[in-house]
Amino acid sequence: MKWLEKKSIPFEDLWEKAVDFHGHEGPYLVAGLRMGVYILQALSSRGYSDLKLIVESPPFTPYTCVLDGLQVSTGCTFGKGNIVLVPSISKDIRVLAICGGKRVFLTLPSDIQEKFREWTDETSVEEAAQRAMELGEGIFSLEAC
Ligand SMILES: [Zn+2]
Numbered sequence: 001m002k003w004l005e006k007k008s009i010p011f012e013d014l015w016e017k018a019v020d021f022h023g024h025e026g027p028y029l030v031a032g033l034r035m036g037v038y039i040l041q042a043l044s045s046r047g048y049s050d051l052k053l054i055v056e057s058p059p060f061t062p063y064t065c066v067l068d069g070l071q072v073s074t075g076c077t078f079g080k081g082n083i084v085l086v087p088s089i090s091k092d093i094r095v096l097a098i099c100g101g102k103r104v105f106l107t108l109p110s111d112i113q114e115k116f117r118e119w120t121d122e123t124s125v126e127e128a129a130q131r132a133m134e135l136g137e138g139i140f141s142l143e144a145c
Contacts, residue, residue, distance in 0.1 A: 003046070003048050003049045004048055004075070005046045005047065005048070006040055006045075006046060006047030006048060006073075006074065006075050011033070011037070011133075014033055014037070014072065014073055015030075015033065015133075017072050018032075018033055018068065018069055018072040018073070021068055021071070021072050022065065022068040022069075022072075024125070025125065025126045025129040026062060026065050026125050026126075026128065026129050027062075027116040027119070027120070027125070027128045027129050027131070027132035028061075028062045028063065028064075028065035028066045028069070028108075028116065029065050029066070029068060029069045029129065030069065030129050030132040030133050030139065031066050031069060031093075031108050031112075031132065031139050031140065032065065032066040032067060032068060032069020032070040032071075032072075032073065033069040033070075033072065033073045034069075034135075034136070034137055034139050034140060035066070035069070035070060035073075035095055035106050035108070035139075035140050036069060036070045036071075036072070036073025036074040037073050038104075038106070038137055038140070039051070039053075039073075039074060039095070039097040039104055039106070040073070040074060042097075042104045043097060043099035043100075043102045043103070043104060044099075044102075045074070045097075045099040047074050047075035047076070048074075048075035048076070048080075049075075049080070049082070050099055050100070051074055051075075051076055051082060051097060051098070051099045052076070052082045052083075052084075052097070052098045052099075053070055053074065053076045053082065053083040053084070053095060053096070053097050053098075054083075054084055054086060054095070054096040054098075055067060055070065055083065055084065055085050055086065055093070055094070055095050055096075056085075056086045056087075056088045056090070056092075056093065056094040056095075057085060057086075057087070057088055057093040057094075058087070058088060058089065058090075058091060059085060059087040059088075062116070063091070063093055063113075064085070066093055066095075066108065067083065067085065070083060070095065071083060074097075091110045091113060092107050092108070092109055092110055093107065093108040093113075094106070094107050094108075094143075095107075095108075096145065103145055104142065104145065105142070105143040105144070105145035106140045106141065106142060106143065107140060107141045107143055108139070108140050108141075109140075109141055112135070112139060112140075115131075116128055116132060119131050119132075
């Protein structure tokens, strides 16, 4: 079987694909994309098939919007079974990514999520997404694993 490879797509193009897939703009979608892009680079992963993501998150929106950003950026999908959601009552969203013998562990901390809420309340979810984009990779934390 021949697999596609995730190539380094400009973030703007990835964002367009993600909004098309997800249906709306939002800071959690941005966070999922940023984490996915980082994961592919950090693990030298080809995406789609050589990667497994385990995501711990409250099992409802807006938290789960992260899942769509991760799917679009990594090619891991619920259909292929290489992304799984572990429902959590903690607001920290944690992502463990495994590629062969390598792994990275990322967190979307609750203090960043608090900013998402403030920005959304003060302006709009679209503006909150723009501000989230300006955080770059500072949107997530890297944990030891
Ligand atoms: Zn959403």
